Amino acid sequence: MLLYGASGHAKVILSILKAMNQEVTGIFDDDPEKKEIHSIPVVGSYRADFLPNEPMIIAIGNNTIRRQLSGQIRHSFGTAVHPSAQIDTSAQISEGTVVMHGAIVQADARLGRHVILNTAATVDHDCVIGDFVHLAPGVTLCGSVSVGAHTLIGAGSVIAPNLTIGSRCLIASGSVVTTSIPDGAIVRGNPARIINRKSFRTL
Structure with missing residues (x-):
């Protein structure tokens, strides 16, 4: 699984995925100061060619931003x-x-x-x-x-x-x-x- 967003909301989603025994392989975020969350690497801004077969969850609480990003992402979405x-x-x-x-x-x-x-x-x-x-x-x-x-x-x-x-x-x-x-x-x-x-x- 991949995440987009490296905020506190993402930490909760990481907790959920850990409880599901679902591995998270990378987190996208546009803030270059963010390097990792709970030992999961933040790999930078979104790239469609990064692990393209992995599903993604948009880990951002703002409804408008989540909608905007969903139209730009090429990866499939998980739950x-x-x-x-x-x-x-x-x-x-x-x-x-x-x-x-x-x-x-x-x-x-x-x-x-x-x-x-x-x-x-x-x-x-x-x-x-x-x-x-x-x-x-x-x-x-x-x-x-x-x-x-x-x-x-x-x-x-x-x-x-x-x-x-x-x-x-x-x-x-x-x-x-x-x-x-x-x-x-x-x-x-x-x-x-x-x-x-x-x-x-x-x-």
Whole structure:
């Protein structure tokens, strides 16, 4: 396996892959000051000819950067699921997605491409998670929640059942969402309220 990104997020993914007995053979990063993480060499900026048959995971938490890089990379993409995660056999996990320590994915849930399901986050039955979504540590999605692409749901937030969270939203940490949220909304609070809207021209 190869990684792109040599940050703290990459350290967690390395931990997952080690627990999976998956060898990591190199890490790409554009910062020339970074030389290694946990004895894994940082080999410099991305090169399509470096171990071209090895799958890769983009180890970057920012949804927008992860999306941009995914369109530039020629390698295939792998997945990483920590052994402590509980994944129902009917759930679907797409390429590039990472499921971290203690996370739970229930029956018929679907996780899109390059999703981050962070530590101890819970995705209940029939949820649909779009591409490049980040569910931060301790997030709880109740049943049949839909989350649009590129959305970040902050640590400890709770999303009530049967709601739709739009694309490119930001749900602040600790929010309790009890109504559906439109695209581009920034929400906060308990109950969560829209406090701003993103301009899609800047995304």
